[in-house]
Amino acid sequence: MEISGIATYAQLRGSGASRRDINDALATGVIRRLMRGWYEFRDADPDVARALELKGRLGCLSGCASYGLWVPAVYALHVVYGDGARFPHLPGLFQHVSSAPHPRTPVWPLKDCLAQVAQRHSAEEALVVLESALNLRLIKPDEIHEVLGHPTRSRIRLAKHLDVSESGSETRVRLFLRRCRVPVRPQVNIRPIGRVDLLVGERLIIECDGAAFHRSAEQHEIDRSRDLAARDLGLDTLRLSYRQIWDQWPETQASLLRQIRRRKHINRSR
Numbered sequence: 001m002e003i004s005g006i007a008t009y010a011q012l013r014g015s016g017a018s019r020r021d022i023n024d025a026l027a028t029g030v031i032r033r034l035m036r037g038w039y040e041f042r043d044a045d046p047d048v049a050r051a052l053e054l055k056g057r058l059g060c061l062s063g064c065a066s067y068g069l070w071v072p073a074v075y076a077l078h079v080v081y082g083d084g085a086r087f088p089h090l091p092g093l094f095q096h097v098s099s100a101p102h103p104r105t106p107v108w109p110l111k112d113c114l115a116q117v118a119q120r121h122s123a124e125e126a127l128v129v130l131e132s133a134l135n136l137r138l139i140k141p142d143e144i145h146e147v148l149g150h151p152t153r154s155r156i157r158l159a160k161h162l163d164v165s166e167s168g169s170e171t172r173v174r175l176f177l178r179r180c181r182v183p184v185r186p187q188v189n190i191r192p193i194g195r196v197d198l199l200v201g202e203r204l205i206i207e208c209d210g211a212a213f214h215r216s217a218e219q220h221e222i223d224r225s226r227d228l229a230a231r232d233l234g235l236d237t238l239r240l241s242y243r244q245i246w247d248q249w250p251e252t253q254a255s256l257l258r259q260i261r262r263r264k265h266i267n268r269s270r
């Protein structure tokens, strides 16, 4: 079976291609050899192909992205090598070594990718991909322990922070507030506004842009009417853009802290 425009020699032969057909396809540029036994078609996913060219497999955060999980705009490729693999160390890449052998697929299986993020990256990055996988129903809650592996103290802490989230932006803001010991609930249904991303304390709503692109004019109107409905209920709304959450995070954290110190989230009527 051909995955993401990538095929092994055996898969090409299995689909009926003779050795000569394969050589012809190579000569005419229909396929290109990535590494021994692996070929790409012209429509191949460039990240998957690049990882094979580097003699590894796409995994970790890049692997999660290829499964459609929410990941922050990817800054570098994460290539994961099987146990005992020999490979060149290159700058500008994340190159990890797994204790498992290379999978037969061009991308590490999803649970391996999640485990690689949990082992190699921050608790925040692990939470982002785990919550995205749960949100998309690609894993079940009872499979989390399998992904996290041996329950070290840091992994138990990580699992405690797992919650519902529609984007990594929400996860980042929620985790920051929880670490500051600020009461925050995700995905709260408030009538008649509907579901809000985060409710901080009793009266501060935080809405987080999950995507880097601009919101449509129609979405902008919906946001405004939700804000007005929130004011009617005595709630404040704080909207954070993708850039504020991912590109200007230190400044955004400082601003959030100042607002919390002014106790903006506490119900004034009490």
Ligand SMILES: [Zn+2]
Pocket (backbone or CB within 6 Å): 060, 061, 078, 094, 096, 116, 117, 120, 121
């Ligand atoms: Zn990685």
